[in-house]
Amino acid sequence: MVDLQALLADFNAECTDLDALIAGLPPEEWARPTPAAGWTIAHQIGHLAWTDEIATLSATDAEAFGTMMAEAMPRALTFVDEAAEQAAATPAPELLARWRRGRAALDSALRAAPTGTKLPWFGPPMSPASMVSARIMENWAHGQDVADALGVTRTPTARLRNVAHLGIRTRNFAYQVHGRTSPAEEFRITLRAPDGDLWTWGPEDAVQRLDGPALDFCLLVTQRRHPDDLAIVADGPDAIEWLTIAQVFAGPAGTGRSAGQFA
Incomplete structure (x- = not known):
């Protein structure tokens, strides 16, 4: 059986490691380009913040998530980049605070999800455990882009x-x-x-x-x-x-x- 609590611990640890890379950066450094074309460090963190918020919406209000999906479908190929672009325009301290709030809210929402719940998503519905696994992957991958932008070599972990x-x-x-x-x-x-x-x-x-x-x-x-x-x-x-x-x-x-x- 999948251990949701262990997965959430890994998710929080992955977020904490990335947070440590960016928390002390001067605001102007958030505009530093990353290897993802057109994306700065601010875009990377903005994308993570937005996706955590959308995942929380999925876990707490399936109807509202469905409405958001219906509104986004005409822009299916662009709405993710648009959300990152909008978030990247936020002052760095506010964006960092938003990301921290969003990931904490997601942690709470997934811990409260009833056993057997399937959460709506952009593809097939996912269990809370699958949702956490996807968030771990995204934080690690976008964290790699940030590390590469900063010239930092991260220490690999069992995560x-x-x-x-x-x-x-x-x-x-x-x-x-x-x-x-x-x-x-x-x-x-x-x-x-x-x-x-x-x-x-x-x-x-x-x-x-x-x-x-x-x-x-x-x-x-x-x-x-x-x-x-x-x-x-x-x-x-x-x-x-x-x-x-x-x-x-x-x-x-x-x-x-x-x-x-x-x-």
Whole structure:
């Protein structure tokens, strides 16, 4: 059984680590560009704040969430960027306070969600645990953009397992958004955790296999690094293909990063 309390602890720890990167920045530094084209640090934090608020709305008022979705649908390809742009115009201290309030409210809302609840979302409805897993992934991924903008190397933690697990679960989604047919068989995934342990998924005798550091795999599925710049080894044509299209985040196919961009 999924431990929602443990997931929420990981979510809060991930937020706290990112908060520590930006809390002491001078306001002008929030305008620093990140590797995401057109997005500054303020855009990254604004996006996280807005998404936490929308997730809280989903958990507390499904009808209002549905209304928001209906209003956003005519702008399906732009409304996420529009929300980030609007948030980025907020003075840095206010935006930081908004993000802190929003993530605390989401924590409370998900803790209060009845067992078995399915929360409406932009794709299929999600359990509270799945919602937290997605928020962990987003905070880690957008936190990577902030760290890259600041030239900071973050210390990987066991929380990467949440991102890796979600990346594996979304394998077929990555094929779908690229208009390709998903492989029928499961892959064997073996990742080296930050503490040296091995994390594994899939049957031991699978023909299609993927091995490497957990950090590199998470950078791959969040498209924060180009596959050529990662120590991920794929064995089998399907596994090799997946390296080029892996995508854990929702929405259309991402453009990723250029090879050698962070050399």
